[in-house]
Amino acid sequence: MGNLESARATDLSTASRGRNKLRAGSLLPAYAPRVLLLTSGLGYGHVRAAQGVEAALLQRSATVRTLDLWSLMNPGAASIIQKTYLRLVQEYPELYERLYHLDEHTWRHILESEDGPPAEVLEVLELISQIIASCEADERGTNYASDRLLLSLLRTALPYDGASLGGNGVRARLALMKWTWLRLNKRIGGLVEQFAPDVIISTQMIPAAMVSSLKRRGRFTVPLMGVLTDYGLHDFWRQPGVDCYCTAHDSLPVDLGEGAQRAVVRATGVPLMPGFTHPLSQQEARRQLKVDAQSKVILVLGGGLGLSVDAITAQLLERPAPTVLMIMPGKNSSARAQLLERAALHPGRIHVCDWTERMDIYIRAADVVVGKPGGVSVAEVLACGRPLFATRSLGGQEGFNVRFLEHNGVGGLVADAELAQTIEAVVQDSQRLAQMQERAWALGCRNGATKISDLALDLAWAHRPHSALREH
Secondary structure, three states: OOOOHHHHHHHHHHHHHHHHHHHHHHHHHOOOOOOEEEEOOOHHHHHHHHHHHHHHHHHHEEEEEEEEEHHHHOHHHHHHHHHHHHHHHHOOHHHHHHHHHOHHHHHHHHHHHOOOOHHHHHHHHHHHHHHHHHOOOOOOOOOOOOOHHHHHHHHOOOOOOOOOOOOHHHHHHHHHHHHHHHHHHHHHHHHHHHHHOOOEEEEOOHHHHHHHHHHHOOOOOOOOEEEEEOOOOOOOHOOOOOOOOEEEOOOOOOOOOOOOOOOEEEOOOOOOOOHHOOOHHHHHHHHOOOOOOEEEEEEEEEOOOOOOOOHHHHHOOOOOOOOEEEEEOOOOOHHHHHHHHHHHHHHOEEEEEEEOOHHHHHHHHHOEEEOEEEEEHHHHHHHHHOOEOOOOOOOOOOHHHHHHHHOOOOEEOOOOOHHHHHHHHOOOHHHHHHHHHHHHHOOOOOOHHHHHHHHHHHHHHHHOOOHHHHHO
16 A cells, blocks of 8 residues: 555544544534435446445435436437447447447547547447437437537538548547537536535446546545446546545455555445345245245346346246246336246246346345346345356456456356256256355445445545534
């Protein structure tokens, strides 16, 4: 630990002691720290993580405001950008992987310099523009209506000819990207100043980077926490304005580089909802869900979009093993309809489950989970002591999570053709299944939200201890 990081850790320790003294004197509730939570609804896991932190903070009498980055855009423009992202990650995974792994220097070069982007970025930018151009115009919402104009300009920019930056739409697109970045910075800065938080917590790297850039320009000095919701560190998280990083597990190496040397790193675990703090027994979970206590149960998760759940179900049904399948199609009405038809052909074997805020009960009722390896999903499954197998990984952040599962022997990525055989081999081997579940439970973190909320209050106390004392 370097001198700056050591000094910051000492400040946090001192703040914690001071906060505990106030608590001991029953004075703390009168001091309600103001916490701004930043997240991004583009990935529902980031939102769930923010909700977990919010629940823990509210239990500690903090004043909390949660801000979704997408609420700072026109709803129609935001909808088109979200659709573009989904098409990019699903239909062009190799290009998405290339875009995801650009380092922070490349991104800053793109956003802040006058030169054009590196050659490897141009193809992705052109593809993004083509996808946006193919989307129907969405005129929803009057807030930030000028965003729709910017999007229409991006649609009509001339294509890149592969030869130069001049005489084509590359410079126009770059100017639009930079202008959009600056507009969002301005909007988020205005809301920060209006709310006047004592500490800011971000569960996604882009709003964290925006706040960091505003801090570098001297707009405010409020402490900033970065909460990593994946089992690895994307390079863009390395921001000099971040004071504290909360990571998913203590086995993960975190190299902050030169830009964020003064930050403290704490292995808090991914923040989860309160139901994961003390999960139910498998017997009680099955009783509540009316699932046979003696069956081998496989839970299939499709995320909010219900991706691939019908195909996975069909593969698992190919094996004659007497397993019960609980399927979560999320908010995908088409997948739900197909699953209900399939369930009618296999009475008692398929349970099509509704969208739920109590995912902990369903995971605890299962023996094995099959699903998308998003960071929060992995954390939830491990917290319940269950292995997770994925049939698809979008790469990028999900690549971190798959490697963590495989390295620790609690699941991993499985080819479509091998899924049914792999799952059957696990559930039919009681000793192997029990060992995987034990390893998963040991890896899981069930109090991450509590740890993060305590760190946030320590940072808030360190930021304004004198004003807190004056209030008492």
